Amino acid sequence: MDIKTQVTEIAEDARRAGNRLATIPPDLKNRALLEMAQELRRQGAYLAEENARDLEYGREKGLSAAMIDRLTLDATTIEGIAQGLEEVAALPDPVGNVTSMWTRPNGLVIGRMRIPLGVIGIIYESRPNVTADAAALCLKSGNAVILRGGSEAIHSNRAIAGILQDVLKQVGIPEKAIQIIPMTDRRAVQEMLSLEEYIDLIIPRGGEELIRAVVQQSKIPVIKHYKGVCHVFVDADADMEMAVAISLNAKAQRPGVCNAMETLLVHHDIAGAFLPVMENTFREAGVRLKGCSETRAILPDIEPATEEDWHAEYLDLTLAVRVVNGIDEAIAHIEEYGSLHTESIVTRDYANAQRFLKEVNSSTVLVNASTRFSDGFQMGLGAEIGISTTKLHAFGPMGLEELTTTKFVIYGNGQVRS
């Protein structure tokens, strides 16, 4: 069977399974999730064996230690995955909820009912835990899922998906609700991205290159963010201690993630007092600073920042610093260089706090808190399938509700239009 036929069959099976899934009661989905967690624990030895094949191939291929680490499935990572499934089981089920209801003058009662999107395709890189995480969130929200992981993790992904499917069959849910693309050929992704009749949404998870390639090829809507160039703006009357703590946390608590700060904007009225204190703290934390000319007038030892630095997503302990003449310039800088991800203001000024929240266009905007809180778990969404920096359908961290849509349900008693 050729790749096109194979992938199309997977997608047709997913559509059929998705149609059934929409009406499966919450209890049964939760039973499946809890049983999956247990079964993954029981099958630890088998999973480690299959994972070893990927690791061996990865070492031959010369993957970096960091990538090998992300690829590894051991007792600890498997326990983490299992607990993740149990947490998803414990979340409230979004499907069937009526989010609002109203009565029309003619007596029609109209409600909006949450329903699954249908079939979701997830395209991701080498972390095999995504296979279980994404499958669990899609199952819980009533969606069939087609998973396409990296070729480096193919044996691990096949093993995990096989276990999840066995549990589905066992509890009486269509097993095609969770499928992986079993071949590593890149043409399979191209085929998948052309099947807009069967797949409702594509979520790519990985680096900017992967995401751009998916967007380029896809005929199916893609929810994505390319990068996170997040800003903290220290306003003129910021609490100095708070400003240092928030800046440090936003930059250094975990620099390799998309909600870490990449550019610090400082009001010129506070720059003389703030920047030297900040520099000390940041130097201790090993942060390399690059600054605009006004910053370097105060901190002469740091490197100059160029135009490129304002666009940069360093993802490490490097920070660009710019002095601005007020909130207008700060907002204008964010509008020009930001990525619509996450921005924070540190201020004691009521009007500036309100203006920043209202006028900054990004998916998450904070006052007096670290950008690192822009995260589905931290924000109380219960889960996170991804972060969207495009405004359609979802904007910001996406939880279970963002994997659903609403239809209108109308209760009448014989109404006709005149």
Next chain:
Amino acid sequence: MDIKTQVTEIAEDARRAGNRLATIPPDLKNRALLEMAQELRRQGAYLAEENARDLEYGREKGLSAAMIDRLTLDATTIEGIAQGLEEVAALPDPVGNVTSMWTRPNGLVIGRMRIPLGVIGIIYESRPNVTADAAALCLKSGNAVILRGGSEAIHSNRAIAGILQDVLKQVGIPEKAIQIIPMTDRRAVQEMLSLEEYIDLIIPRGGEELIRAVVQQSKIPVIKHYKGVCHVFVDADADMEMAVAISLNAKAQRPGVCNAMETLLVHHDIAGAFLPVMENTFREAGVRLKGCSETRAILPDIEPATEEDWHAEYLDLTLAVRVVNGIDEAIAHIEEYGSLHTESIVTRDYANAQRFLKEVNSSTVLVNASTRFSDGFQMGLGAEIGISTTKLHAFGPMGLEELTTTKFVIYGNGQVRS
């Protein structure tokens, strides 16, 4: 200046205007809308003059009487447009509303705030009233709009857009918030559909052919419905009188629209009693019936329906009728042949009513009411910019809220992540 440059400039101007529009207070937007209504009334003679140029060209081109009718701007249509603008001004402003708010254990207060999508492109056929309607809904929801109407209406559209822009300038709103593509060259649409950096959403309004062409070419997300193949299912224990009234209304009250019924499904237990009564009523209303073999066993005079009829969107006084052996077969028929638009069940059975509402996948599902209520105004959304039959972002009739998205706003007092 070539077309590409011209269209790109329009889109860049729209992006800039959109960024400003997001923070303009409701009062000012409403003042602009009310003033636009007045100005259109005042400029009736000028509008009629420009419209006459389109009508003359249309008659030369041999447009049908129906199309000439849709193209005509006279005192009545202009008054209708003006009142439409006043109604939009009276609607609640969605922008800035916080739709929910919650507190995290660490004291962060998190809310979802409604914000405009940004820039919306509307591509439509020859009705010039769409120019004002769509511009008003976009302005009210804080979005900049780029309008591309049919070449038959170009003088009318230019005249209307010019008046709206003059009012914007006069009240102090960036006039580029409402723009039309001033040239009729088709390449302008192609260019427009490639500008994903500046345009956030495309809404095509028109026939299936227009919509397919837009979807085919667009790099920007498109919200659309191709057609409405809507169903009414008359259940075994339906109230006969209600079933006839709802079926007749759904088919014949306005047959040329997307929420009119195209296929009637009848439970076989009621078919013998229901179909002859229905046939009488429908014959009086001038409806042509086509039936499955079981239907024709009861109504031998009607034409046979073929496989094609189950897919057909007649948009006139023709109806396909099929006898089914119960709700399962009715739902399966809708799943196979439906267009995810609107379906209704007529029943007195509680369980079947609930099952139909829950299991039918369409954007609007009714019990004991005509499919003709699937309409933004009828449903109380206050407006309708279009109907979506794809699930992402919006599903069903789209009002002002569907022209917005939400961002997360977070109020902290120094929180950092540990």
